[in-house]
Amino acid sequence: IAGITQAPTSQILAAGRRMTLRCTQDMRHNAMYWYRQDLGLGLRLIHYSNTAGTTGKGEVPDGYSVSRANTDDFPLTLASAVPSQTSVYFCASSGSGTGGNEQFFGPGTRLTVL
Amino acid sequence: GQNIDQPTEMTATEGAIVQINCTYQTSGFNGLFWYQQHAGEAPTFLSYNVLDGLEEKGRFSSFLSRSKGYSYLLLKELQMKDSASYLCAGMDSNYQLIWGAGTKLIIKP
Numbered sequence A: 001i002a003g004i005t006q007a008p009t010s011q012i013l014a015a016g017r018r019m020t021l022r023c024t025q026d027m028r029h030n031a032m033y034w035y036r037q038d039l040g041l042g043l044r045l046i047h048y049s050n051t052a053g054t055t056g057k058g059e060v061p062d063g064y065s066v067s068r069a070n071t072d073d074f075p076l077t078l079a080s081a082v083p084s085q086t087s088v089y090f091c092a093s094s095g096s097g098t099g100g101n102e103q104f105f106g107p108g109t110r111l112t113v114l
Numbered sequence B: 001g002q003n004i005d006q007p008t009e010m011t012a013t014e015g016a017i018v019q020i021n022c023t024y025q026t027s028g029f030n031g032l033f034w035y036q037q038h039a040g041e042a043p044t045f046l047s048y049n050v051l052d053g054l055e056e057k058g059r060f061s062s063f064l065s066r067s068k069g070y071s072y073l074l075l076k077e078l079q080m081k082d083s084a085s086y087l088c089a090g091m092d093s094n095y096q097l098i099w100g101a102g103t104k105l106i107i108k109p
Helices: none
Strands: A004-007 A010-013 A019-025 A031-037 A044-049 A064-066 A076-078 A087-094 A109-113 B003-005 B009-013 B018-025 B032-037 B044-049 B053-057 B060-065 B070-075 B084-091 B097-099 B103-108
Touching: A004 A087, A019 A031, A019 A087, A019 A109, A044 A064, B003 B084, B003 B097, B009 B018, B018 B032, B018 B084, B018 B103, B032 B060, B032 B070, B044 B053, B044 B060, B044 B070, B070 B084
Parallel strands: A010 A109, B009 B103
Antiparallel strands: A004 A019, A019 A076, A031 A044, A031 A087, A064 A076, A087 A109, B003 B018, B018 B070, B032 B044, B032 B084, B053 B060, B060 B070, B084 B097, B084 B103
16 A cells, blocks of 8 residues: 555445445554545545544534544544535545644545435 | 635636635634645645745745735646646644635636
C-alpha cells in the first residue's frame, strides 16, 4: 500500500442499514480525519483522531461513529443510514493533529442511501 | 462563526495568469491551505501560508494577509491540466481545517 486507501469505492445502501467505510494508511501518520463532501459545500469534518486510541467530534458527527484501535486504521460507521448521508466520503491523514501539517486524502467513497 | 469565501467559478485562457481569491474568518488562526481537486478525485495539497507574504512554488504562488483575512492563489502559464477545483481552507485554533466550497477553474484553449 502507498498512502491512504478507502473501501469500498462506491456503495448503494438501503435506508436503515448499517455500513462501515474503511480507511487504512501506511505513512505512520498520527492524525486521521473523516470528511464528507457535498455539491456546493466545502468539505465538512465528521470525526477525527489525533493519535491511536483517541477520537473527537467534528462539525457534523451525528449519525456517525469512529474507532482508532491502531495507527493505520480509522473506520467510519453509519449505524442506521439515512438518505441525507448520501455523499462522497474522504478519509485523510497528517503527521500530526497540530501545526501546519498537510493532510493527505484517500480516493474517496461515493455512498448513496436510498 | 467560521467562514471561508471564494468565488464559485472562474474561466481563464491557456497560457494566461489567474488569481483565485479567498477570504477567511476562523476562531484563531494557524495557517491557510490551498488544495487542488480534479473532478472525481481526492484533494491534493498545493500550499500552506502561516506568515504574511508570498510563497512561490513553480507556476503556483500563494499569498497571505492575516490583517485582512485574505489569501490568493496565483497560477501562471495556465495549462489545460490546471482545470480543476481549488479549495481554500483555514486552520483554526483547534488545528481543524475550515473549508471553502471551492473555485471551479475552467481553462479555455
